[in-house]
Amino acid sequence: MNSVTLPSNQVVLRSLLRADFTTQWRNRKSFILILIVPVIILISWKGLVDKFGGAFILGNCITVGLTAIGLMGYSNSIARDREKGIFQRLRVSPVAPGSIMVSRLCVQMAMILLMTTAVFFGGYYFDGITLSATSYFLGYLSAFVGGWLYLGLGQMVVGLIRNAETVHSTSRLIYFVFIMVGMFGELGVLGKQIGDLVKWSPYGSVNRILASSFKPGGWDQTSFLALGVTVGYALIFSALGIRWFRWNASK
Amino acid sequence: MDQPVLEVTGLTIRYGSFEAVKGVTFSVNAGEIFGLLGPNGAGKTSTLSAVEGLLLPAAGRIVVGGNDTIKHPRQARANMGVQLQATSFQPELTVREIIRLYAGIYGVNLSNENLQEILTSIKLKDDGAKRFGQLSGGQQQRVSLVIAMIHQPPLVLLDEPTTGLDPQSRRQLWERMEYLRGRGHGILLTTHSMEEAEAVCDRLAIIDHGQIVVTGTPAGLIESNRDRQEVIQASRRGKITLEDVFIGLTGQEIRS
Numbered sequence: 001m002n003s004v005t006l007p008s009n010q011v012v013l014r015s016l017l018r019a020d021f022t023t024q025w026r027n028r029k030s031f032i033l034i035l036i037v038p039v040i041i042l043i044s045w046k047g048l049v050d051k052f053g054g055a056f057i058l059g060n061c062i063t064v065g066l067t068a069i070g071l072m073g074y075s076n077s078i079a080r081d082r083e084k085g086i087f088q089r090l091r092v093s094p095v096a097p098g099s100i101m102v103s104r105l106c107v108q109m110a111m112i113l114l115m116t117t118a119v120f121f122g123g124y125y126f127d128g129i130t131l132s133a134t135s136y137f138l139g140y141l142s143a144f145v146g147g148w149l150y151l152g153l154g155q156m157v158v159g160l161i162r163n164a165e166t167v168h169s170t171s172r173l174i175y176f177v178f179i180m181v182g183m184f185g186e187l188g189v190l191g192k193q194i195g196d197l198v199k200w201s202p203y204g205s206v207n208r209i210l211a212s213s214f215k216p217g218g219w220d221q222t223s224f225l226a227l228g229v230t231v232g233y234a235l236i237f238s239a240l241g242i243r244w245f246r247w248n249a250s251k
Numbered sequence: 252m253d254q255p256v257l258e259v260t261g262l263t264i265r266y267g268s269f270e271a272v273k274g275v276t277f278s279v280n281a282g283e284i285f286g287l288l289g290p291n292g293a294g295k296t297s298t299l300s301a302v303e304g305l306l307l308p309a310a311g312r313i314v315v316g317g318n319d320t321i322k323h324p325r326q327a328r329a330n331m332g333v334q335l336q337a338t339s340f341q342p343e344l345t346v347r348e349i350i351r352l353y354a355g356i357y358g359v360n361l362s363n364e365n366l367q368e369i370l371t372s373i374k375l376k377d378d379g380a381k382r383f384g385q386l387s388g389g390q391q392q393r394v395s396l397v398i399a400m401i402h403q404p405p406l407v408l409l410d411e412p413t414t415g416l417d418p419q420s421r422r423q424l425w426e427r428m429e430y431l432r433g434r435g436h437g438i439l440l441t442t443h444s445m446e447e448a449e450a451v452c453d454r455l456a457i458i459d460h461g462q463i464v465v466t467g468t469p470a471g472l473i474e475s476n477r478d479r480q481e482v483i484q485a486s487r488r489g490k491i492t493l494e495d496v497f498i499g500l501t502g503q504e505i506r507s
Contacts, residue, residue: 003316004329004402007358015355019344026343085339092303093356094329247307 012095016103024107027077034073035115038065039122051093052187054129055218058119059210060183062143063203065115067178070150074108075157079167082158083249091247102180105151112147116140131214138213145227146206149234153202155241162249178203205229255314256281256330256405256437257302262311264297264461274311274463279404279437284428286448286455290501294461295441296472299410302439304328316405323438329357330416331406333398336414342384346394348402349383357402360420373397389420396427400436407431409440413447425451446492459501472496 024031038061045057081087090100120136123129131139154171161167182203185194198204205226212223255278264272272294279285288317289295298305302313304324313320316330340349350369354361361369371381373393375386392412399407409428413421428438428451443449448455449469456466465472476482477491482499485493 004319004404005358006325006329007356011358012356015352018355019341019348019352022348023341023343084342085335085337086341088305089333089335089339090356091305092328092331092333092335093353094325095356096325162385 006094009096009099013099013103014101020103020107021110023077028075030073030076031111034065034068034111035118037068038062038115038119039126042119042122043126046237049127054123054127054131055211055214056186056207057127058123058129058131058139058214059161059188059207061119061123062116062210063146063182063207064179065119065201066143066146066150066206067175067182069108069111069115069147070154070173071153071157072154072219074104074110074151075099075154075171076164076168078104078158079161079164079165079249082162082247083164085248087247097247108147108151109144112143113140116143131246132216134216136172137215138216139158141215142206142209145234149202149206149230149237152234152237152241155245156237157196157241159241159244159246162246163193164249179183183188200226200229202233203232205233254281255279256316257439258312258314259298259302260312260314262298262301262313263309264294264301264306265309270309271461272301272308275458275461275463277456277463277466279406279439281437282432282435284432284435284440284451284452286452287458288443288445288448288455288497289408289458293459293501295458295462298458299408299439299441302408303331303333320322329402330404331409332404332410333406334395334399334410336410340383340394342382345380345382346370346386347379348400349394353398354401359402369397369401387424388415388418392416392420392424392478393427396424400431403436405435405437407436407438409438411442412440413442413444421447445492445497449493457497457500464500469493476500 041064042057042061049057087100091097116139120139157171157174160169161170181190181194182198182201184190186199186204186207188195199208208223208226209230211217212226257279259278260276260502262272262275263270275294275298287298297306301308302315302320304320304327313328318327318330320327344352347366350366351361353432367376370376375390375393378386378390383394386394396412413424416424425447431438440452452469454466454468455472457464467475473491473493473496476496476499482491482495485495485498
């Protein structure tokens, strides 16, 4: 019997990507939910566009979408596949663990791209918000930076918690707290102290860099500070998430 | 039978201060079905996990198809096909998509005709578009085995492959194993079924408390242990079976 040679990383990654995108497409319910929630908020906040400005509204909606992708989509899919032993099956094959994660992250990046496009389209169609080409471009870039933060947060949740059900309920709770405190704190409904806290929270910092990207001329010191804070959060969450992560669900 | 496709030498596995596997040594030759038997918690799964590269041994050496699993883990894994105890593929994917995924992972170029031939060979010619979760237990096991074999590896690891299968499916799987043996593949099989071990294994090792208690052919083990007092006590119908030898050597108490 002859020795088997290793396949190229490119071929392996292509196979993983095809399977992961197909899986995402077949999970259309969660896929549509992630896209539709920010658009519904966009429609319901139509009356606030004049008061807060289109950039602020778009920033908030994209932040809500990014939170859903990181906490509801990514963390739950990883926890489920880990519990079902899908990762174990892949790990006994010659796939490098990095390739498995790169493929999963590519799917989430595509989701970020889709969700951001849906918000831009909804913003234009429902709320009449138009931006320059540069703003749209910078908006996509900021969405990816913000997405990194929330994917890192999702990674931290699956790193800390092994049980898929507990991951599911915890990520839902964090999502709810982030959205409620973040959105209403930013709007000033929860008082000045909470508002100040939210400003530098993962929600507030991502929202700020997004809003600043939509008005490139308005990038100021606070925007750069928010970018630094976002990258800092993203680095910490990802590093801890990767460090704590275990490929199998059993203790 | 010729050169070994798997060599395990002095394998030691620790979980904290607990030593689950203590200096285990065995080999599996090409064209041989080697059974690893043991009660629950004896060290079978830990040994198998170390061979699969899922566990890092505290000491010892594992070589698969000439590749050290620590120095060249990916190369070693490319030289083995694994059927895990619990079948574990994305439930959203169809049988065809799962086979394609693993063909890609092992670098096997699969044409539509090849894929159809594979499906026909496992009697799933018309079920390629079904999702994996829609298949019966026996069908899932057949898919799992065909994926383990898709790259024609020298070594095949089968972890309790017949658990939960009906007698027909079990017999079919045994025939499949014998077919693979005939084509020169070495098979490492773990099982709780003494009937299965006796029926298909060329050689087997009984492992208990992390150590190999005995190694030999099924008939040889029965013959060399038939006069032991513990084995005679374990015998239920006068005739000594492999199960009597197993219970005689590993004890009567139930393990967790």
